[in-house]
Amino acid sequence: MQTDDDLKDLLGRVAAGDRDALRAIYLRQSTRLFGIAMAILRDRTAAADVLQEGFLRVWQRAGQFDPERGDGATWLSAIVRYASLDAARARGREIPTDDPSLGDTMVEPEAIGLIAADEEGKLLRACLERLPAANRQGIIMAFVHGLSHPEIAVKLGQPLGTVKSWIRRGLLNLRECLT
Amino acid sequence: MSALPDDPDELSMVAAEYVIGTLDARDALRVERALAGNAALRDLVQRWERHLAPLNTLVPQEAPPPDLWARIERAVSPARETxxxxxxxxxxxxxxxxxxxxxxxxxxxxxxxxxxxxxxxxxxxxxxxxxxxxxxxxxxxxxxxxxxxxxxxxxxxxxxxxxxxxxxxxxxxxxxxxxxxxxxxxxxxxxxxxxxxxxxxxxxxxxxxxxxxxxxxxxxxxxxxxxxxxxxxxxxxxxxxx
Known part of the structure; x- marks a missing residue:
């Protein structure tokens, strides 16, 4: 397994216009990043477009990556997640919330046991476990699957206002717990 | 949301919702535009990204289409090559x-x-x-x-x-x-x-x-x-x- 230091080096080279370094990042990270885009878009064509857009942003913005402030994998995930969310918003999140394939592929709330056991992962897991199940589930649905408030409301069979306040309360609790 | 809140706690919640993706298109764009000039907001967003990043490990990995790298390579090449x-x-x-x-x-x-x-x-x-x-x-x-x-x-x-x-x-x-x-x-x-x-x-x-x-x-x-x-x-x- 490569260390994040490799990624930081590669991002530094990309910032200097090195296309081979971009390819090296692609080879290491594209499966992971494509998975992230697929979890949100559930459509290979759309996810491929987003990954292309994501790598274009990486190419253009690698100079903004600050190795002192975070790790490379997180930075790359964020770029692909935001690009995926933009694409999901642009298509009006028109994928019906009763899309059966969504149910099949949803990350189960119990899956938090699988969160990486590094320091950051352990902390997040402990904090998520302290949340009421519904709050936890809403946050995971939003982050992992890019679902909007109304979509989560349908999924959980709850009124929109309730879901909004669950998520908000969940985030407030997380903030307290994480800092 | 008509403007970004000044209150740091409220701003932190906006940052959190931006990171988990529950802001609507207009508000997400508002945050995105403010990021460059608002160091406090940038800080909050980065902190939430770092805290929540482990959730990405829950996502199953999937191989992209085989021609995708070629497309990216074309996209990052100068439009008109001398x-x-x-x-x-x-x-x-x-x-x-x-x-x-x-x-x-x-x-x-x-x-x-x-x-x-x-x-x-x-x-x-x-x-x-x-x-x-x-x-x-x-x-x-x-x-x-x-x-x-x-x-x-x-x-x-x-x-x-x-x-x-x-x-x-x-x-x-x-x-x-x-x-x-x-x-x-x-x-x-x-x-x-x-x-x-x-x-x-x-x-x-x-x-x-x-x-x-x-x-x-x-x-x-x-x-x-x-x-x-x-x-x-x-x-x-x-x-x-x-």
Whole structure:
């Protein structure tokens, strides 16, 4: 397994216009990043477009990556997640919330046991476990699957206002717990 | 949300909802635009990204379509490659030179050409121009007087490449070693099999690249090729006159 230091080096080279370094990042990270885009878009064509857009942003913005402030994998995930969310918003999140394939592929709330056991992962897991199940589930649905408030409301069979306040309360609790 | 909140706690919640993706398009855009100029917001967003990043490990990995890297590579390439840039890019350029190095074919073409040239016109420099698909298509040679002659290599060796598609023209360029931009040597007359430029705009020297690009009618509107470079070859010293 490569260390994040490799990624930081590669991002530094990309910032200097090195296309081979971009390819090296692609080879290491594209499966992971494509998975992230697929979890949100559930459509290979759309996810491929987003990954292309994501790598274009990486190419253009690698100079903004600050190795002192975070790790490379997180930075790359964020770029692909935001690009995926933009694409999901642009298509009006028109994928019906009763899309059966969504149910099949949803990350189960119990899956938090699988969160990486590094320091950051352990902390997040402990904090998520302290949340009421519904709050936890809403946050995971939003982050992992890019679902909007109304979509989560349908999924959980709850009124929109309730879901909004669950998520908000969940985030407030997380903030307290994480800092 | 009509504007970003000033209260740090509230701003932190906006950052959190931005990161988990529950803001609507308008609010997400508002946050995105504010990020560059708002260090507090940037800080909060980065902190939430870092805290929540472990959730990404829950997502099953999936291999992207096999052609995706090629698409990305094209997307990050300059829209219009100067021959110089093309020359520094191995993927395209190697293919051309691999074609050029189709030794036997190129030599055979050269021999066939030499057989047609009267001895007194023995060239000082010459090259075979090959296509991206490694096809030998043109012969360029420089005579004793410094004139440049271009001839289409018809027959089985070369594709019928001396004609541009309808509505486009072929333009000849020269790029001396060390130059950063090519110089136009003029348009290749439609359907021509030979052309001679008795006084080229640049003096031919060994190592000079000769290129033919596809251009709009009348040729490139600017000082550089605007269309793809279809054929390329590098001038080298010809052997002693026979």
């Amino acid at each position: 021959p110089r840039a093309a020359a520094s890019k191995p993927s395209v350029f190697l293919r051309l030179w691999q074609g050029w190095a189709l030794g036997a074919t190129a030599v055979a073409a050269t021999m066939a050409w030499l057989a047609l040239v009267p001895p007194q016109a023995a060239p000082r420099m010459m090259t075979v121009l090959v296509s991206d698909a490694s096809q030998v298509a043109w012969m360029a040679e420089v005579d004793r007087g410094g004139g440049l002659r271009l001839a289409a290599l018809g027959g089985p060796l070369g594709a019928p490449n001396n004609t541009a598609p309808e509505g486009r023209v072929l333009q000849l360029w020269a790029l001396p070693p060390g130059a950063t931009a090519p110089t136009s040597l003029g348009l290749v007359p439609r359907g021509s099999e030979q052309m001679t430029i008795s006084v080229p705009a640049v003096t031919p020297v060994p190592g000079m690249l000769i290129e033919i690009s596809l251009e709009p009618p009348g040729g490139s509107p600017g000082p550089r090729p605007t269309g793809p470079v279809l054929f390329i070859g590098r001038l080298s010293q010809a052997g002693p006159p026979v």
